[in-house]
Amino acid sequence: MQRYFVSPADMTDLSVTITGDDANHIAKVMRMEVGDRVICSDNQGRVALCEIKQIERDSIYTSIIEPIEESKESPIRVTIAQGIPKGDKLEAIVQKGTELGAQAFLPFSSSRCIVKWDEKKGQKKKQRLEKIAKEAAEQSHRSRIPYVLPPVSFKSLLKKAADFDYKIVAYEEDAKIGETQRLAKLLNEMAPGVSVLCAIGPEGGLSQQEVDELIEAGFISCGLGPRILRTETASSYILSAISYHFELMR
Structure with a gap:
């Protein structure tokens, strides 16, 4: 499943907005559609499984399905x-x-x-x-x-x-x-x-x-x-x- 980093401001308690090159990647390269799922991270430790709700030219709007608890960072x-x-x-x-x-x-x-x-x-x-x-x-x-x-x-x-x-x-x-x-x-x-x-x-x-x-x-x-x-x-x-x-x- 594709993973994307977003700014903390674009990740609320209920939704995530993906913009810029990543939005273009989702729409033009991956050719995803409404209903497809992605993983989003705010680069501060918060990670969530999201579902695409709306696709626009420069923005992808998703809703958070559930948070993901994971330990992927090195302990050192x-x-x-x-x-x-x-x-x-x-x-x-x-x-x-x-x-x-x-x-x-x-x-x-x-x-x-x-x-x-x-x-x-x-x-x-x-x-x-x-x-x-x-x-x-x-x-x-x-x-x-x-x-x-x-x-x-x-x-x-x-x-x-x-x-x-x-x-x-x-x-x-x-x-x-x-x-x-x-x-x-x-x-x-x-x-x-x-x-x-x-x-x-x-x-x-x-x-x-x-x-x-x-x-x-x-x-x-x-x-x-x-x-x-x-x-x-x-x-x-x-x-x-x-x-x-x-x-x-x-």
């Missing part, structure tokens, strides 16, 4: 701090990370970033990433859309680390020397509800100096298994490990 609040990669890799990271339960994405620049965030095109890029996160959240039936935060400098990332309970940096040199215990140890220490900041370097990785600064800021340097992962794969590995540990093994 994970923010992926991603060194800005080349091409459309950041889009893939946001899409897959949303499906795997990330709470937020924080792009950052580092010394080995080949691509620099274009301030002129930055707002459009952020909007594109937010759209990808919304669509992925709908597809994976999440109750909330992850935040796509504005990009920050490496120094700003170090300052933001103080806001999190746990900090992890994925470091390929640790994997090369066979480090496989620290991530598992951290997962065993964590409890549901904690916040985690995961720093992942761009294609060229993080420099030794940057890793040293992250460690000084409270990050734990971890290898992600015995193999060296691409930058676009690392966040999926971490999120999958967290999901397995806290959602499948509980």
Whole structure:
């Protein structure tokens, strides 16, 4: 069943109004009719099964049949701090990370970033990433859309680390020397509800100096298994490990 996010103002106790691109998707793409049902979420935890009552050009009017009680959000609040990669890799990271339960994405620049965030095109890029996160959240039936935060400098990332309970940096040199215990140890220490900041370097990785600064800021340097992962794969590995540990093994 199709799921759509709406603003809290469009979701009352009895009805939900769907507007914009989602209304067009229902009418033109899905070709739904009066009587068809959809799931609506206000992106604040409220989810309901709704029935379409009226279809207009730019709006779909529905009535709430019943609330849906569900637990689709990860018990660990994970923010992926991603060194800005080349091409459309950041889009893939946001899409897959949303499906795997990330709470937020924080792009950052580092010394080995080949691509620099274009301030002129930055707002459009952020909007594109937010759209990808919304669509992925709908597809994976999440109750909330992850935040796509504005990009920050490496120094700003170090300052933001103080806001999190746990900090992890994925470091390929640790994997090369066979480090496989620290991530598992951290997962065993964590409890549901904690916040985690995961720093992942761009294609060229993080420099030794940057890793040293992250460690000084409270990050734990971890290898992600015995193999060296691409930058676009690392966040999926971490999120999958967290999901397995806290959602499948509980």
